Amino acid sequence: MRIASAFAVTPAALVVAISNERRSRAGPRRVDEVEKLVIRTITGFHKDANGDWDAELGCLHSQHVRHRPPFQNRPWVEDSAQRQARVGSPIECPLCDRAETPDSLTLLRAARPWDQDTLPAGLRHSHRIAEGTWGMLRVTEGSVNFRMQTSPTSPAMDTTLSAGSTQPIPPEAPHEVTITGPVKLVVEFWGRPQ
Numbered sequence: 001m002r003i004a005s006a007f008a009v010t011p012a013a014l015v016v017a018i019s020n021e022r023r024s025r026a027g028p029r030r031v032d033e034v035e036k037l038v039i040r041t042i043t044g045f046h047k048d049a050n051g052d053w054d055a056e057l058g059c060l061h062s063q064h065v066r067h068r069p070p071f072q073n074r075p076w077v078e079d080s081a082q083r084q085a086r087v088g089s090p091i092e093c094p095l096c097d098r099a100e101t102p103d104s105l106t107l108l109r110a111a112r113p114w115d116q117d118t119l120p121a122g123l124r125h126s127h128r129i130a131e132g133t134w135g136m137l138r139v140t141e142g143s144v145n146f147r148m149q150t151s152p153t154s155p156a157m158d159t160t161l162s163a164g165s166t167q168p169i170p171p172e173a174p175h176e177v178t179i180t181g182p183v184k185l186v187v188e189f190w191g192r193p194q
């Protein structure tokens, strides 16, 4: 009984001990080891319905940049000149990392439906969509293999998209489609008209 309970406890305790030891041996993480999300560019600012400031990003997502001391200290956001100075600066976008489509996009154009024979070679190799435009890959029949890398440090998505599935593709994320059998698919481009 005593042996059994000791055995049940030990492996978990051991894992904790090992990971603690590794952490202390490694010391503080260097900046270049910190996981990086997708880096986007701030293109502007607006106030949301609650009167809080949102940064507008080149990917068409918005991100709260609240000044609510003492927990969120961004006094600069209340000043027009300081906001303006931050336009063009980099910001991480977790929503892009998760390939979540921004709100209120408009369908800009749709490529004609392709099948396993007509899918252009360009889409079968790694390629990207320009900043400010989202792709939407819709599989209407069959299935296809889809690979995408949202940020240089996040694991690549490698999945099978079957009939009925829709895959959002963030701007500038390298992605490729591999034909694995009969398929019909449509690629749409979504954004905000200028």
Ligand SMILES: [Zn+2]
Pocket (backbone or CB within 6 Å): 040, 057, 059, 060, 061, 093, 094, 095, 096, 097
């Ligand atoms: Zn984004």
